[in-house]
Amino acid sequence: xxxxxxxxxxxxxxxxxxxxxxxRFATISNRIAIISGNYKTFLAMFAVVVLWAIAGPFFGFSTxxxxxxxxxxxxxxxxxxxxxxxxxxxxxxxxxxxxxEIISALxxxxxxxxxxxxxxxxxxxxxxxxxxDLANEHHMAERAEDTA
Numbered sequence: 001x002x003x004x005x006x007x008x009x010x011x012x013x014x015x016x017x018x019x020x021x022x023x024r025f026a027t028i029s030n031r032i033a034i035i036s037g038n039y040k041t042f043l044a045m046f047a048v049v050v051l052w053a054i055a056g057p058f059f060g061f062s063t064x065x066x067x068x069x070x071x072x073x074x075x076x077x078x079x080x081x082x083x084x085x086x087x088x089x090x091x092x093x094x095x096x097x098x099x100x101e102i103i104s105a106l107x108x109x110x111x112x113x114x115x116x117x118x119x120x121x122x123x124x125x126x127x128x129x130x131x132x133d134l135a136n137e138h139h140m141a142e143r144a145e146d147t148a
Contacts, residue, residue, distance in 0.1 A: 026090065033087040036080065092117075 059065035
């Protein structure tokens with residue numbers, strides 16, 4: 001089924017409202033996230049650790065030898081925390097926007113759910129109970145139809 005759909009806005013990558021630095025960071029962080037999640041990257045990093053361990057006896061297991069791996073892994077971990085958080089934030093926002101689009105397109109949908117990510121834990125728990133109750137009512141109605 002195809003329909004005519006009116007676009008609300010342009011794609012963010014083509015938007016002039018975001019700065020070139022922001023666009024560049026998003027592109028680079030996305031590429032790094034893809035590369036870092038690849039099994040080949042894991043194998044390469046595993047090889048680095050193995051080579052470092054093998055080099056230990058040649059360097060007499062010195063403090064400098066230990067410092068190399070400690071410093072390298074600390075720096076990479078520190079930077080990856082922020083990169084992963086940035087990627088998670090963008091992905092979560094994209095998913096919310098897609099779900100909001102689906103909710104707005106369905107006439108029976110509860111449009112109040114479009115902002116559920118901004119609700120408190122208590123409000124989310126109340127929403128969960130509401131939808132659990134609706135599911136139970138639906139399930140009981142189906143059972144009643146089946147027995148009738």
